[in-house]
Amino acid sequence: MIPVKKVAVVDYGVGNLRSVVRGLEQAGAATLITGDPEEILAADGIVLPGVGAFHEGMEQLGPLCRTIQEASATTPLLGICLGMQMLMETSEEHGLHQGLGLVPGEVRRFPAVPGMKVPHMGWNTLHLTGDDHPLFASLAEQEYVYFVHSYYVTTGPENTLTTTTYITDFASSVGRGNVYGVQFHPEKSGPAGLRILNNFIGLL
Template sequence: MKKRIVIIDYGLGNLRSVLRGLEWAGAAATITADPEVIASADGIVLPGVGAFREGMEMLGSLEHTVLAAASETPLLGICLGMQMLMDRSEEHGIHRGLGLVPGDVKRFVPAAGEKVPHMGWNTIRIERETPLFDGLHEEEYVYFVHSYYAATAPDYTLASTTYTHPFASAVKNGLTYGVQFHPEKSGAVGLAILGNFIDLIC
């Protein structure tokens, strides 16, 4: 039986591309804002494109559903969705996140020859063994679009990327995973990561 993955629809995110990626990887994926459907899923994806404060505000009452489900259901945050997993963000003021992964979201400080946002293909360097990266090389190219990054401890960092300085480009705490890049836009590597997320679901 196919794993039942829900993509949370809170009004922000590249939902259709994520849906197609999960379906290609073998999941029975659904886009929903229904708390009961989210609570009964085998796995949850929290996508997102845009500003942190808006993301948390748009998530609204679904925050409680996500927090309750994350204690026993694998969850994958993508791009803004990964940032929302953190404790807080400094984007346009200080704003509280979901607190599922310890750390803060900070803005890139532009370096010589580098612009913000960080946009385009860049490498992830795998820092810790994880089923999420099964079959991948130590370094792989994936696609990024972001102006803010997650600052977290090595204990929660699955992969790092360098742009102006090293930052966590994939994180994990318990059953909660996050990737700063867009796997649905990252070709075969991204699809492999989505497939691995499906496979790690019991």
């Protein structure tokens, strides 16, 4: 019998954790909502969710920043929405702020374009940027997923797993070593999102 993987969902007071937990449990993981460094370090996988402003997220994460940085050296980590943005080096949201620095790159605001609303909200497609990556195994090209964000990530092609077009082309998912991030909400993206969560668990 294959042991159930234990996923720590980082609780730092930002975002609706329950919907993420439900998605992970549907995908077959045992989940633990926690802000305890020891529990995070002991998990098979880590999910960093989040909604809201970048600087507030980093402030709320506080001492757990070091825990996340340490754990990600050996434990697969998935950042979701704001959690993905916080993986980057910097963000220009409400001034220049430092991120976790786990993926080279920065977070920028969508430029103002007549007729285009910000935030980018709703369903949009993923473009796979290279060879099949295990995080996106069994997904079709141009799969639809659900977005809600006003800022986007820019990083190098070596860290970009998928791109999406809204006002500009942007990295809608990233990967570097054990660290992965998705700008969209897999827990709100139907069967495609569930497959991505299942694939993440398969990486543990």
